[in-house]
Amino acid sequence: MESLPLFPLGTVLLPGVRLPLRVFEPRYVAMVGHLERSDEPVFGVVAIRRGHEVGVATPQLFDVGCSASLDAVVRHEGHLLIEANLERRFRIESVHEQRAPYLVADVTWLDEPGDAGTEDLAREARQGFVDFLDAVGGRADLLPDDPDLLAASILDGLGLPLPEQQALLEAGDAAERLRAVRRLCRREAALAETLGVRNAAVTPSTRLNPN
Template sequence: MAVLPMFPLGSVLFPHTPLLLRVFEPRYLTMIGQLLDQDDPQFGVVLIERGHEVGGGDRRSSIGTTARLATVSADADVLHIVAIGTDRFTVEQWRDDEPYPRAEVSPLPELIWNEALTPLRTEAEAIVRRVLARVDGPWDPETELSDDPLAASWQLAAIAPLGEYDRHVLLRSTTVGALLRQVIDLTLEAELLWAAE
């Protein structure tokens, strides 16, 4: 079991996907400052299921993703951070939030890619790109995906036009097949909702 600095957020981070953050809260500025002294700076990201990011009292997900710091730049009292999601974990126990949130975590097994899933991944990608072309969102339907099929499967989950609850369901997937099937089902459900509006 490892103890990780934690960054609870109102959004889900998936493995193999980027995370862009503007950090201005003193406790997280302290956390990033300490991480920059490490050879391999990493922190955990979990979804805030209920409550607020500031002032405590929030309810945090028990499953999250480790983020590896890639770049940090400063602008007045704000740090601009780019991190990359790596591995998923389960939170075993939260430590004290002072000076910043920390938790004891256990790694979750990495999902295993099987070439037999290629048609399912192709179908999922086609559906996600089709729906992205019809809705306004942060992701372009032409967004490039990794050549690695496992990484691309997680990236499809990240760019699918879904709410955070659905994204959290995807993060909990235990197989790549289940991940891709849920990406398809949830994206088609979202498409029906948009069509009904």
């Protein structure tokens, strides 16, 4: 079991995504300072089940998150702009509020069995998303080839409730995530056809906006 500094967010992030964050709250500025001094600048990103990213009260977190490797830090007008790469899923075993100025979690790493067979699954997931876009009157100019980025981009475009996004993170490896987004695309397309939804605002993206 390992310990990770935690950065709770109001969104679900999948492995493979490059994450920009704007850091201004003192406890997270302290966390970034710790990471800059560390030989392994890795922290955990986890979605908030209930509560807020900022404030005194500790939010209630989902059990599964994703590690992030700090890549760059820029200091700008009293806050930090950081870039991190999302890498491995973990399960939170316990959260500690007193070990540091920020939250620290004891985590167990979750296996990523591999990406065997993802080429066909990626093609099917991409086509499923195109069919969904046709159903709602949306369009995507460009979807990534990387299986993890493709799953993340489709998830971003579907606009699902947070618990369903979290379920996708917990689904398993890249192949399982692609199967899951393929099923979700079919479900959402069928729902849109049933409800007669058209001209929906669908803007899938692999670039996440700063918090």
